[in-house]
Amino acid sequence: MIVSSKGIILKIFPYSNTSIICNVFTETYGKITLISKGVRKPKNPQLSILQPFHLLDLTFYYKKNRSMHILKEADITSDFSHLREDLSSIVFGSAINNIINRIFEEDFPNEVIFRLCTKSLDLLSKNLRNNKVIFIFFLYHLSKQLGFMPSYKSCNSCNQKFKNDAIFSSSLNALICDQCIIHQSMDLDFVIKFLTLQKIDLVNKTHINQIFEVDLSKDNLSELFNFLIAFMNSNINHMLKVNSIKEVTKFYHERN
Ligand SMILES: [Zn+2]
Numbered sequence: 001m002i003v004s005s006k007g008i009i010l011k012i013f014p015y016s017n018t019s020i021i022c023n024v025f026t027e028t029y030g031k032i033t034l035i036s037k038g039v040r041k042p043k044n045p046q047l048s049i050l051q052p053f054h055l056l057d058l059t060f061y062y063k064k065n066r067s068m069h070i071l072k073e074a075d076i077t078s079d080f081s082h083l084r085e086d087l088s089s090i091v092f093g094s095a096i097n098n099i100i101n102r103i104f105e106e107d108f109p110n111e112v113i114f115r116l117c118t119k120s121l122d123l124l125s126k127n128l129r130n131n132k133v134i135f136i137f138f139l140y141h142l143s144k145q146l147g148f149m150p151s152y153k154s155c156n157s158c159n160q161k162f163k164n165d166a167i168f169s170s171s172l173n174a175l176i177c178d179q180c181i182i183h184q185s186m187d188l189d190f191v192i193k194f195l196t197l198q199k200i201d202l203v204n205k206t207h208i209n210q211i212f213e214v215d216l217s218k219d220n221l222s223e224l225f226n227f228l229i230a231f232m233n234s235n236i237n238h239m240l241k242v243n244s245i246k247e248v249t250k251f252y253h254e255r256n
Pocket of ligand 1: 155156157158159160176177178179180
């Protein structure tokens with residue numbers, strides 16, 4: 001049947017002599033694979049539309065459980081054009097696309113996560129200096145929407161409310177207090193300062209339009225990033241295979 005949906009192009013690759021295949025995150029059908037036939041013939045205007053990051057209105061021939069669907073029409077809604085003007089924004093935007101492409105199976109729609117993605121790409125294209133904050137917000141709310149809400153108010157071992165710095169326990173995949181760590185210390189454990197724990201609560205409660213009002217220092221951002229990535233790597237299938245996380249990591253650990 002012929003259907004329509006908004007969709008973000010995650011990745012494209014050439015197919016046969018004239019076609020391309022697109023991995024697309026659609027609002028209504030989840031992640032799908034579309035083939036655009038003949039698009040690489042000379043002067044075909046659709047090739048410039050079918051580019052990563054673009055938010056499109058798509059019409060396609062859809063059949064459930066089929067691995068590929070045929071694209072009929074694509075119109076551009078937003079190209080997030082400023083995102084391409086800044087190298088760090090491209091790195092963060094690519095990481096968002098790669099995470100969605102890796103962790104989602106085909107045909108699992110999630111409109112909340114779709115809106116989270118489009119809003120995050122939109123913010124990345126408009127707030128080029130705040131992309132570390134935007135990405136933290138994206139990671140946290142992606143994990144929460146997938147059902148993996150990190151517990152940050154009390155120790156996962158003794159249940160006492162945190163009053164001091166916490167430790168991310170790699171063996172428990174959770175935050176524990178400084179009393180419990182004495183018995184359970186591992187090489188991969190790391191500290192999350194008490195101030196950063198309080199900031200997690202703000203990231204949780206703040207609407208995405210107000211995230212720049214949350215005061216996050218360089219240390220807060222780096223600790224939050226380490227925590228969210230470690231937490232998501234253990235909970236979310238295929239998260240470890242997202243190669244572009246390595247590129248993003250450099251931005252959180254840079255010294256200047
Ligand atoms: Zn404890």
